[in-house]
Amino acid sequence: MISAREKVSNYVLLTLVAVCVLFPLLWIVGNALSPSVSGNLDLGHLQWSNFVTAWKQAGFSQYLKSSLIITGSVVALSTVFAIMSGFAFGVLGVWGQRLLFPVVLLGIMLPMETFIVPLYYDFQSYGITDTYQGIVLAHVGMGVSFGAFWMRTAFRAVPRSIAESAAMDGANSWTQLWRVYLPLAKPAVLTFVLLGFTWTWNDYFLALILVSDPAHQPLTLGLGAFSGRYLVQINMLSAAAVLISLPIVVLCLAFQRQFVRGILSGAVKE
Amino acid sequence: MSSTTVSTSTAASGAAERDQISRPPPRRIKGAGNGSRPWLGLLYLLPALVVYVLVVIVPAGQGVWLSFFHWDGVTRATWAGFGNYTGFFSDPTLREAVTHTLYFILFFSVLPIALGLLSAALASRKNVRGAAVYRSVIFLPQMLTPAVTAVVWKRIYAPNGPINSVLRDIGLGGLARGWLGDYTWALPALGIAGTWAAFGLCMVLCISGMQAIPTELYDAARVDGAGAIREFFTVTLPGLRGTLSVVLTLTVLGAIRVFDIVWLTTRGGPGISTITPTIVLYQRAFANPDIGAAAAIGVVLAVVSLIVTLVIVRLSDSEAR
Numbered sequence: 237m238i239s240a241r242e243k244v245s246n247y248v249l250l251t252l253v254a255v256c257v258l259f260p261l262l263w264i265v266g267n268a269l270s271p272s273v274s275g276n277l278d279l280g281h282l283q284w285s286n287f288v289t290a291w292k293q294a295g296f297s298q299y300l301k302s303s304l305i306i307t308g309s310v311v312a313l314s315t316v317f318a319i320m321s322g323f324a325f326g327v328l329g330v331w332g333q334r335l336l337f338p339v340v341l342l343g344i345m346l347p348m349e350t351f352i353v354p355l356y357y358d359f360q361s362y363g364i365t366d367t368y369q370g371i372v373l374a375h376v377g378m379g380v381s382f383g384a385f386w387m388r389t390a391f392r393a394v395p396r397s398i399a400e401s402a403a404m405d406g407a408n409s410w411t412q413l414w415r416v417y418l419p420l421a422k423p424a425v426l427t428f429v430l431l432g433f434t435w436t437w438n439d440y441f442l443a444l445i446l447v448s449d450p451a452h453q454p455l456t457l458g459l460g461a462f463s464g465r466y467l468v469q470i471n472m473l474s475a476a477a478v479l480i481s482l483p484i485v486v487l488c489l490a491f492q493r494q495f496v497r498g499i500l501s502g503a504v505k506e
Numbered sequence: 507m508s509s510t511t512v513s514t515s516t517a518a519s520g521a522a523e524r525d526q527i528s529r530p531p532p533r534r535i536k537g538a539g540n541g542s543r544p545w546l547g548l549l550y551l552l553p554a555l556v557v558y559v560l561v562v563i564v565p566a567g568q569g570v571w572l573s574f575f576h577w578d579g580v581t582r583a584t585w586a587g588f589g590n591y592t593g594f595f596s597d598p599t600l601r602e603a604v605t606h607t608l609y610f611i612l613f614f615s616v617l618p619i620a621l622g623l624l625s626a627a628l629a630s631r632k633n634v635r636g637a638a639v640y641r642s643v644i645f646l647p648q649m650l651t652p653a654v655t656a657v658v659w660k661r662i663y664a665p666n667g668p669i670n671s672v673l674r675d676i677g678l679g680g681l682a683r684g685w686l687g688d689y690t691w692a693l694p695a696l697g698i699a700g701t702w703a704a705f706g707l708c709m710v711l712c713i714s715g716m717q718a719i720p721t722e723l724y725d726a727a728r729v730d731g732a733g734a735i736r737e738f739f740t741v742t743l744p745g746l747r748g749t750l751s752v753v754l755t756l757t758v759l760g761a762i763r764v765f766d767i768v769w770l771t772t773r774g775g776p777g778i779s780t781i782t783p784t785i786v787l788y789q790r791a792f793a794n795p796d797i798g799a800a801a802a803i804g805v806v807l808a809v810v811s812l813i814v815t816l817v818i819v820r821l822s823d824s825e826a827r
Contacts, residue, residue, distance in 0.1 A: 246631060247634075249624075249628055250629060253621070253644060254644060256702075257643055257644050257702065257706070258643055260658045263661060267661060274666065276666070317553060317554035317557070320554060321555070323550055324547040324548070324549075324551040325547070327547075328543045328544070328550060329543065330548050330551050331548045332544075332548070333544070333547075336555070339563070342563075343558060345812055345815055346562065346808055346811070347759070347762075347763050349763060349804045349807050349808075350566050350804040350807060351565035351566040351568075352791075353569060353787070353791045353800050353804060354565040354566075354572060354801070355565040356791070356792075357579070358564070358565055358568070373557065376557055377557045377558050377560060377561025378562060380555075380562075383554070384551075384554065409543065409546055409550075434649070437651070438651035440653055441765055445788075456651050456652075456653040459654065459657065460653055460770060463656075463657060470661065473657060474657065476657075480651060480653070480654055481649070481650050481651065484649050485650070488645070489642060492641075492642060
């Protein structure tokens with residue numbers, strides 16, 4: 237029971253906050269549709285072709301290809317690693333886990349900056365800077381800690397009795413993992429995939445350091461290069477920014493429920 | 507990949523707080539698995555472990571080692587002892603960067619949490635229609651890549667951007683300026699952009715936390731005649747202790763390491779007025795190589811991050827007792 241006055245002030249405040257958040261975004265969308273290259277809004281003459289022009293001028297097809305290859309490989313590999321290591325720590329137990337588990341967890345707290353410089357020189361000596369393999373390897377390696385932690389939590393929530401009955405039916409560990417544990421942990425896997433996708437797609441720092449060859453750079457770096465080159469063409473730059481944001485925004489809006497539920501269910505389980 | 511991690515662990519500790527009869531000791535390692543097939547487990551872990559050691563552990567060790575040398579990446583490295591670490595006191599650029607970190611903690615952590623808490627409290631009230639819409643809108647900036655956030659705010663703060671237009675329209679044209687190019691204003695301007703980007707996540711996590719608070723507590727508060735504000739301070743805030751320590755950890759760590767948004771808008775300038783430790787690290791490592799110094803910054807960032815995490819966890823634990 238909330239009084240009418242309280243209710244109104246509630247809405248007013250919320251709307252105020254929402255407007256403050258939306259305004260910069262709407263401004264950019266307005267710029268993206270405007271014919272003016274100097275960033276003046278001209279909403280009387282919407283120019284939808286800006287998106288096409290910007291895409292071509294910025295050479296986004298190549299960047300998009302790189303982003304898709306990098307993000308796709310990273311998410312696939314990270315997910316497999318997360319499932320296997322989570323299963324190892326959460327169900328099978330691991331030889332030396334008193335030492336190994338804290339070492340793996342360390343990666344969650346260790347900032348990338350601590351190892352990025354030596355990593356760059358290591359990769360240089362392996363000859364994998366400026367390659368997809370290099371940046372994918374880096375992303376996957378850095379995702380191991382969180383993945384192991386996350387899936388361990390999910391698998392430990394699976395009732396032991398279910399797995400035991402499967403074991404009595406003669407299922408080996410591999411079958412148990414894929415037939416029993418994984419189906420029950422699906423929401424956690426989905427959340428992990430979503431998070432991994434978002435983080436990899438949005439990454440800038442790692443790609444900035446490890447990939448200086450434009451042919452292998454992801455969209456985030458492409459946008460940076462574009463904003464350097466086309467400083468004057470505000471409408472093109474805005475259109476490019478809108479294009480880059482769309483996939484993630486659509487994904488997050490579509491899966492917001494799973495996202496939050498995944499985080500929540502992961503939280504309740506441990 | 508840290509954002510949800512901490513959230514799980516602390517939300518779990520929140521659950522532990524709720525059944526206050528016995529606080530189960532952390533059974534992190536002991537309880538893991540049935541331990542009956544540890545060699546098989548190692549086999550499953552091995553591929554991930556190898557990659558992890560190669561990408562994280564070995565380079566981290568090398569980073570510590572490198573931080574004790576002077577090295578330009580080409581010629582022979584020379585022993586530096588703690589020389590690279592004393593730079594934090596003697597090097598004016600680095601000192602400036604460390605000072606800025608405090609600003610960033612205010613704008614990337616304190617303000618977003620306050621705003622996130624407020625909007626979460628508003629959006630999760632009973633009978634609020636369209637709460638999901640508000641939530642999605644406020645979460646929107648969180649989904650953008652920093653490269654896009656930078657484009658957005660460069661426009662907003664541009665000499666002919668909306669802020670300056672408004673100032674000119676209301677006759678305060680004298681105040682109009684290129685905000686990100688201004689020695690005094692660039693830092694707070696960036697801070698506001700950071701607050702804008704960060705508080706959606708704070709809100710979403712707070713809402714999750716609030717949903718875990720039993721509704722009976724609210725009913726009881728209402729019966730006692732508590733208004734919205736007292737209800738917030740007596741029921742909501744205490745119930746959110748676990749969530750808040752998570753959010754605080756996440757955002758403070760983010761503030762300490764901030765790079766993308768600053769690099770993409772001001773590159774630390776004008777002058778060094780918005781420089782951050784990570785930007786100094788990047789410059790030392792790649793622009794004008796002094797790799798030992800860069801490595802030392804990386805090591806200090808790690809140590810500070812660990813201390814911050816421990817302190818926040820400790821604080822929220824001791825308050826719980």
